[in-house]
Amino acid sequence: MAETNISDLIEQYLKEILGEDDIAEIKRSEIANRFAVVPSQINYVINTRFTLQNGYIVESKRGGGGYIRIEHVDLVDDTKIFDELIDYIGDSIGQSNADQIIVALLEDKVINNREADLMSSAIDKNSLRISDKVTENTVRARVLIGMINRLRFESTDSHE
Known part of the structure; x- marks a missing residue:
């Protein structure tokens, strides 16, 4: 049950970031540290809740300067x-x-x-x-x- 709750909190946090701009660029390790979880927990939330069928495009760049970019797309304006x-x-x-x-x-x-x-x-x-x-x-x-x-x-x- 605790895992579901932390996933909900991470999702809510990322959506708050997205609410400001419709694009969020994050570092997986920073979010993991913020919520005291392993980076794979961040991957889980992104892979299950920020999917194309839910209206999001996710781009990931690995490495030291790596990031994850989440973009909420408006299906009406973007055929x-x-x-x-x-x-x-x-x-x-x-x-x-x-x-x-x-x-x-x-x-x-x-x-x-x-x-x-x-x-x-x-x-x-x-x-x-x-x-x-x-x-x-x-x-x-x-x-x-x-x-x-x-x-x-x-x-x-x-x-x-």
Whole structure:
């Protein structure tokens, strides 16, 4: 339980830094020292909570002058992110990761609540009703990619 709490605190701290600028450049060791945790705990928080499907791009440079740069991206204004989301989805995606993508699209106001509900329903395991998990995740990926492609074109059209 303590690990979850410290992860929440680290996430909150990083989001506060991001709140000022939408870009945070940090040193893993400095954050680890601040929270008295090992650097791998910082990696865990970044790898699980600052993901592309949650609306973040993370860049890491190793070495003595190394840093981690976290950038919150606005999916509405940055249509190249749709390509990165599609690359992330690939040929297969599980329910949880797909739901995270939909939540990020909703939070960035790319879609509204009704559209989010429709997307979630379309890719839900109960709607797909495929007994083979591999096939289910493949179909989910195809459906989600189709919807994201449609959003990209609407987003591009609406900015012209």
